[in-house]
Amino acid sequence: MDRPGFLLDLITGADTDLDSVQQLADSAAVALAASAGVPVDAAATLTRAGNLPATAGSATLAYNVASSEDRYSDGPMAQAAASAAPVQVTGENSSQRWEPYRRRLVGAGYGTALAVPLALDPRSSCALVFLGPAGFEFTPELVGEATWFAAVASQSMKLAIEVRSVRSAGDNLKAVLESRTSIDVACGVIMAQNRCSYTEAFGKLAGVSRQRNLKVRSVAENVLKALPSGSPATRFEPPALA
Template sequence: MGRQGNDSRHQEDLQDLLLDSRGFTEFMLELVLIAASGMGGGEPVLCSITVEREGFPLTVASSDAAAMALDERQYAVGDGPCLTALRQQRKVHIQDLGAASRWEGYAREIASSGVCSILAVPVEAGSGTQAALNCYARDPGVMDEAFVAAVEAFAESISRILRLALRFHLPAFAVADLDAELRGRALVDAAVAVVMARDKCGRSEAFSRLSRSAFEGGLRLKERAIQVLREARRAQGIE
């Protein structure tokens, strides 16, 4: 059969997965779990898939909550390896995050995660939509040439089925999640303002403090923002 036969079989398996899934979210979760389990040679690798439409990036699936948190750090500031990969449609490979001057700010933000290597590979998602497969590793030796080649091959292999999934499922999915995303950003903005007033610091520093406290507490940024707003309300005697 050779490579062509294997590729055909792989596509059939992905189509079956899409047909058997109850919805877009479940299908994307299965995809990213396949990616995470097949990469790293036994070392734990965090994987996620980002989809961006009309300027709004969303993590549609992640193999671990930590992967989503690492993605969300980038969304909050509007820049990062994964956003660069999908927006510029090019691979971004950072073998040693601590030595990558381009990403110094992001490296500081996620220092407590222990992640030192990042690979983000664009996935062709069709007109009007951009996507990327993101991988994070704490072991700098994981992302060797074989690993990068495997991720690129997987990203290419899921392109067609991702376009089909987006065509069938994204309209309803996007409306709900875009609304949630906008509400989440509003909550984060409000919490940043509270930290600025409380700690008498600038917006950038306030965001860093909010983001750091969320990560250290094992919370999503929006969840930590809600906590800060509730704490502020209680301090004012409102709750």
């Protein structure tokens, strides 16, 4: 790998956390295989507060090995994320602690696994696992390469999470504004029809909402749809610059 200026993009074409994790696993496999000189598969798991874990692999077998950690609550990825240090499991000389994982590893056709953590915010954790063929060993140099790649990936994943959070916040704000606009316009219609105040008009919407077990916004939209001209379109435009 060309270290100077190396940048891992986990945003372009990635609409979800899973998309970013998939790009991470694919890129990791290609990057380390170039240094190892043999085919290396990779998988990654991202866990964020309030979300289900997102796991992806550069190959189906790699995905299966990584996702099994979540099912059995064992494996080097969880240990690497907890200790913030690389963890290696080999097919032959592993401690008893890794025996169940080792059997799954060998059963998938791999000989060794190297898990490295990504440094994210306190509410998120992510780990990569590199999976080598039988008889292969991750040398100290390769462990260093994997650790360096994880450090670069950490910054990329942080940015991907931040961008996605900003997009989500923007979508939520737009939904709130659209909801508020529908309610305000419906209240205006009711005020005109009943010669009442805004408070009284909103009270009527709220009353129907309770009676029909609907959201106030849904009741408001029904009022607008009943207009002869139909529901008016909601538009949000930036203010004109002087």
